[in-house]
Amino acid sequence: MKNNLVISPSDNVAVALSNINKGEVLSIQGKQISLVEDIPVKHKFTLHALSKGDEVTMYGVPVGKATTSIKEGALITTENLKHSAAPYKFRNFNYQYEKPSIEGLSEKTFLGYHRNDGQVGTANHWIFIPMVFCQNRNLKVLKEAFEAELGFKKENPYRLKLRSLVHGGNDASYEEEKLSQKVFKNIDGIKFLTHEGGCGGTKDDAQGLVNLLAGYIKNPNVAGATVMSLGCQHAQISMLEEALRERFKTDKPVLYFEQQQFTTENDMLSKAIKDTYKALEEVNKIERQPAPLSKLSIGLECGGSDGFSGITANPLMGVVSDKINALGGRSILSEFPELCGVEQDLIDRCPNEEVANKFIRIMESYNNQAEKVGSGFDMNPSPGNVRDGLITDAIKSAGAATKGGRSPVADVIDYGEYATKQGLNLLCTPGNDVESTTGLAGFGSNIILFSTGLGTPTGNVVCPVIKISSNSMLPAKMKDIIDFDAGRLISEQASQEELSEELIDLIIEVASGRHQTCASKLGQDDFIPWKRGVSL
Template identity: 55%
Template sequence: MQKKLIKVHPTDNVAVALVNLKAGDVIAFEGQDIKVISDVKAKHKIAMNDFGAGDRIMMYGVLVGKASEAIAKGDVLTTENVKHQSAKVTQKTDTIGWSVPNVDKWKDKTFMGYHREDGQVGTANVWLFFPLVFCENRNIELLKDIFEKELLTQKSNSHRMLLRSLVNEDNGTTAVEPEQTTNVFDNIEVKFITHPGGCGGIRQDSESLARLLAGYVKNPNVAGATVLSLGCQNLQIDIFNKALEAISPNNKKPVLMYEQQQMGTVDEMLTAIIKNSFEAIKEANNIQRQPAPLSKLKVGLECGGSDGFSGISANPTLGYTSDMLVALGGTAILAEFPELCGVEQELVNRCVEEDKANKFLSLMQAFEKSVVDAGSGFDMNPSPGNIKDGLITDAMKSAGAAKKGGTSPVVDVLDYGEYVTNPGLNLLCTPGNDVESTTAMVGSGANIVLFTTGLGTPTGNPITPVIKVSSNSELAAKMSDIIDVDTGDVIKGEKTIEEMAETMLQYIVDVASGTIKSKASILNQDDFIPWKRGVSL
């Protein structure tokens, strides 16, 4: 029989409903009978004792809120009776030890990756087109249309065929033969990025964008790039080149640069781009997958469309997977700083160096100040979907989100646009926005991204495979076209976190080797949103 309640940490004074509960139900739990006061939907929280106004709400062993009014034992927690509250952190107070997981069976495992001259190994082989400024977006779109039609396999598109039949006035009843093309290259992908930046705003925005784009060229999944510039914009070619030089001093990857104001007509520029890029893509197609140790994996950890089960099943699965990867000499990246609010003390105490702890606190405080100065706050972070499914305060959401980072030491703290250089767990300053955060982790070197969701989020990335992990089996069944791995068996009590992590790590190896394609990659979900360093929660 499935359990009805779960308490995540021994010191918690609330429990999570694993199934829908009815008012009047009496549940035997931890040696006491809990009478349910009002209906409680699965994923929501129930009081384990009576609370008075102002009493502290504890979950995951940390402060996640305070009672704004009296709450009876057995009643449900809501946005009406609980408000956000988190512990204040000023410095490192302890050093937290780490119980290293046993990874003996994985030590000699390899994945089939693309070895780069700088020692990194890619899980994909991508030729990337992107502009330095939004004025070139149209030309990027023209090139995308040209290259995709001539180089890439065109799958049958049932929706396009449906529309075609409707245009032919047969109400979709006549079968239309799909168009077929051949795949010219079998060992290289061609991807395209557009964005709204590079000019206007403040100069720092362009410099930040330059670092991000340089990180995409540096990323081991990229074989080379074609870069378009207008000529007069803030993000000048030399600014981009300096950003690339800073993170990749001996860059050997081909980077083809084109400046429209120096080249004449669009036709003349596109002709040159197509000829030169085709030759470079043809050369990049010769790069073959070779075995690589798992220590070459750099995994970004992301969550989006979270629910009340995310912090119990999917996120802890990623956390244990992260710990296994770190134990193998690999790299994990935990981002989304607004969703670390409330767990700062643990993360600070896990920092191996004092200056890293101070940098983390400084970045968190500056981020939060910018949000407050704009008239908002981290307490506004939970989305309507989060709240509907049980995440009613930012600290509650954060405590579950932080589980993605496991328990390993924090070896480095990076600001947005900085590139990962140290194996182990890295903290990266990004907003909690799914696409902005995923975009940033890839720009910092992630060659795989693990993305947990409880509600269903289709986010992907142009150059890095994004593996979707559902917190519950209902979502995995309903949105099977976007979910790769289902951790719902943890909620049902059929698998442990450790067992799910073993499954997760093998899936990562398969995707990294190209034997399995992530659902986001199949859907060509190529999302890219730079963080304009204003307010973005």
């Protein structure tokens, strides 16, 4: 197996595909390079000597500047490299793009839930939403009741293990709790979106939360919603009604209950149960029907990234994204802090100056906010990222952006706007895994592809999340969280085309409800709204 990779011909560093020892002589681009240090797997080493202030390039773009002189064949570290990114601006660039082959894909379908607005869901959920954190306890009470009686309650193996210890470690001293059978065959889940917002913050915070909740109701994976409110909070029911009427147009059933309009809590919850059950009987009549792959809206996310993410899992997702877009579908690339350094490439792919300038405006406003509190996009890499070779934000970004493939940018959407354009959409979210996946599901995704090199259990409350590993060690190490091994591009030298077809087949199985993702099996119903403060 090859032990190094130069990603772009113009790069002046290479990536170690395995541990390489000091003194080894490598033949790279017709040149013999003797390593002056041990190079750990996933880390980078120089292809020629660098002076202080010289740019380091990867993926054909600047990713940092040398803070000291660096010998040829030396390891790139946080001690000798600092973040640096290329300047960017709108220019009338004639972007040329050759669509990928989609032979055989146009005939493929998935079984989904067709909505009146033309969207197709990969799941059929009913959601409970609190307008304010004061209703979280009421949602907890309702969650226990609905999940137990409608057959959605998952067995808790740790409760049984604890019960065994209580009884002296004798497994025969108790019986497992019998779970009820599923009542509604065409409803995939009753989901509860608890949060800590709705009051006490700014009016912008309240409106941002309302927009997100409206987006979840509009999401094609949602059949309808029960909304619980206190009555006096900033995030009013009337604001949600307006959002659903004006910005997130939908005719789905939405039930509203405001506690300050009821004499007792029991009265409100009893009515909520009765009315919701009646609504569930109706949405249960919706059945899965065939839909073309053009009805897929794929969210593109990465988290717990490593030095292989940008050369295996992310580019593979980019190929799948390009193919879905070529079929007439949609992909949504999020995490704006992880686009720092590749702005010019994305600007050049925008359809016009208006869309390009919107991207520039959002990026600069976001970064300025971060810098005002002593942060900035350059502080995005986590300790785990750095430990595995992602030394600067620009290195991380250059690899992260490959999730979006090479399709032209169809639209740029800010947090709080719903994706409607066919093709590649850029959605402003933070890099935080759960805040970002929460935004992807809230603003148009019906399935999410999520790459990881270090491992993360992140899921989503209404959207299936397919976890894709960047290396082949991770699925063996954390086998209960990984759905697909993209590390085979290196470990088995599998072709990108072969694996992209395999991944699309998995997407079809998940979208059709025939295969459950690891995150879904674990009940990883993550949901964290972004308050639009400084979160990278």
